[in-house]
Amino acid sequence: MKIFEPYKIKNLELKNKVVMAPMCQYSATDGYPNDWHHVHYTTRAVGGVGFIVIEMTNVEPDGRITDNCLGLWEDGQIEAFKGIVDSVHAHGAKVSIQIAHAGRKATDAETPVSASDIRYSDKYKTPRALSTKEVYEMIEKFGQSARRAIEAGVDSIEIHGAHGYLIHQFSSKRTNNRTDEFGEDLSLFGRKVIERVKEEIPEGMPLAIRMSAKEYATDGYDLSHGVYLAEQFKNAGVDFIHVSAGGEGQPDKARLGTVEPGYMVPFAKEIREKVDIPVIAVGILDDVKDAEAALESADLVALGRVLLRDPYWVANHDDKHRFVTKQYERGY
Ligand SMILES: Cc1cc2nc3c(=O)[nH]c(=O)nc-3n(C[C@H](O)[C@H](O)[C@H](O)COP(=O)(O)O)c2cc1C
Secondary structure, eight states, X not given: OGGGSOEEETTEEEXXXXXXXXXXXXXXXXXXXXXXXXXXXXXXXXXXXXXXXXXXXXXXXGGSSSTTSEEOSSGGGHHHHHHHHHHHHHTTXXXXXXXXXXXXXXXXXSSOEESSSOOSSTTSOOOEEOOHHHHHHHHHHHHHXXXXXXXXXXXXXXEEEOTTSHHHHHHOTTXXXXXXXXXXXXXXXXXXXXHHHHHHSOTTOOEEEEEESSOOSTTOOOHHHHHHHHHHHHHHTOSEEEEEOOOSSSOOHHHXXXXXXXXXXXXXXXXXXXXXXXXEEESSOOSHHHHHHHTTTOSEEEEOHHHHHOTTHHHHHOTTOTTOOGGGGGGO
């Protein structure tokens, strides 16, 4: 099966095409990862996953969804991440980290910040719109977090531009009614973040962005805008795109359609074809046949929830047993 064959992008060499999707564990203290994260990520490396994307890790304390989310806003946090990165490497996987800011979805922030002062729903706080100067400071924070991730030893970085978080808030006219340059061009904030992160990235290390290809909420943007954003992000310097969708608000059932295995794969395919860039597909690819089929539309396949249920998904599904750790061979 193609899914269990190696893949290379720039200097990143993966032993297979299975990506662990970033998944918040809400288990950190002051943004620092701990024993939970260490065991959680190491276990998926032991289970044979080729490429692990560490969950949403925020560029400032108020960028966290909750006070228990991870962060890389101070140098002291680097060492704790390094322990996890080293352990994942020791068990044969490559690792990326998703750097992020939740913007108006930062539920524990006293006053969350966003592109504009539009709240997510009546259950969320009304955010404060960042001034233009603060937007530039935020871009710098993404750069500093990227530097720390690289010091921790990651093989790649994924900028979180999806799911209704800060970058996505700038990318959509539902949440961006600014009158400065960041309102005139909805892709500008994302592009500036990419360009700043790129300054920290060593030669040969690939950079990714995760994005929502389409919004499901009423008045949300369509795939054509997703393709436009992807093009802009590619021009700004990303090497591959992790294609997801939604997260910006309550989905409109008609826009969402049926949530079934592979339901977001067509978005990955469209972006790969129109923008000519490698893509990761995601979304209920639990069945190995669905995951394999997704590789007709995408370069890599990300698994989320199924890896929470079965950290050994890769070892269990490769019938050549290439990814079974020596210690567990007798189990197979
Ligand atoms: C517990 C949990 C936490 C998640 N946290 C993140 C996150 O930190 N960043 C992100 O981009 N997506 C996050 N997601 C979305 C997943 O990365 C993935 O896109 C989604 O679960 C769909 O894939 P699946 O059908 O294989 O689970 C999360 C999903 C779950 C279930």
